[in-house]
Amino acid sequence: MKRILTLFLFLAVLLQACRKDIIEEDLVKNAEGISVFDLNARAVISMQKIPGVGYTVLYSASKNFTFANVGSALINEHGKLISSNTYGGSLNDFISNYTNDDEGNTYVCGSTFSPEIRINTLPSPYNPSDDAYLCKLDDKGSLLWQIGYSDTATANFGSLGEIFQ
């Protein structure tokens, strides 16, 4: 009985591994023309060219498959991942939009639920569950600063939806 169970377990693991190979191969059928770089992303947002290096990729990162963070990856021009970082706080930080300046910096706006970034400490109903979020990344995707914003004097800012400079 024990042998049968062991054999069954082995077959189950083997089947799962084969299925994984088949499905992953199916994800990108024309692998010759597509370069895949491994991210734990909820969504890929944008890329910016860095001459001589490749691209910085802004993405919404999946943190423990539960929360979202701001993600930034550096890839070469062939799509090989060089580095990746995630920013934000301990809870959800959602990306709404971004803009790039002439120096290659990226400004990202959205909303944050992370208490260490939020500034609105008023009680409900004057305190929505999130604050507006703004951060600045340099041309390599490294975080320069991040802030939460909420103007409790006249309005409760829950999000920043669009951005330009």
Next chain:
Amino acid sequence: MVGDSVYCYGQTQNYKNLGQPNPNDLLADNWLVVFDKNGQFGSKRLLPTLQKSRSLGPVTPQNKMIKCSNDDIIFVNNLNRSNLPVPPTYDTTCVITRYNPANGSVLWTKYGTRDLPEGDINQIVELSNGDLFVLNFAKSKVIKLSSSGDIINTSDIDIFDQDRSANAFYDGNLKMVGDDLYFAGITSNGQGFSIGVDLSSSTVYKGSQPWLVKMDFDGNVLYSKFYDVTEGYFNDILQKDNGNLQMLGAAAKYGTSSYSGFLMTLDADGEIVTTN
């Protein structure tokens, strides 16, 4: 000053200054919020369109803001039907406002159903001559406006014909690339029926494919192509020095609700280039 500051389109659930103490009241206002490049708050201004929205009803979160070549700002809201000048036959329609951030003046406002074809606006770009190119996916319409908001022409675009409830094109990207106009996004089955990726959840829609559409400035489709990346989508597009297109997309990772990124190089006809 535009260029020295970061301009954000902020939305509030505004209980205080609207006198709405009920936390279940979802009346929203939109604001232009200005920060300096060190993240210091500069100023905020209640947007004129949203002052009107107090009587027009809640503003849906699908808003767009673009900066024009002369530094004017164009806001697009898709508003609920209540109290619109001419109510749409469906729930919402668009309102486009051109705004001068230097002096705070509203240059013009155009309402869907009254001034524009009915329906939400999903994508808008400014063309090099100042005209505005607007996509209304739900109604399968392309609308071209002059810089003063007057309709130049409208046309139907069959490939966007779809169920209105599936209007999740906000994650796609309508973009001028060089002198050409592209939409890089997602489709479910290669038949023009679109689905999207919800940024606010980890939902992965099954069976989607990256989709690239090249259009002329009258909305004629020059080509529409799908690519074999199962459960994948395009979200950005750049032009390489040799004229090829560098596409950024994402493909679902097996066994997770996450995506990996991918790069795909295309030639001017949208065909995959296998060597970089």
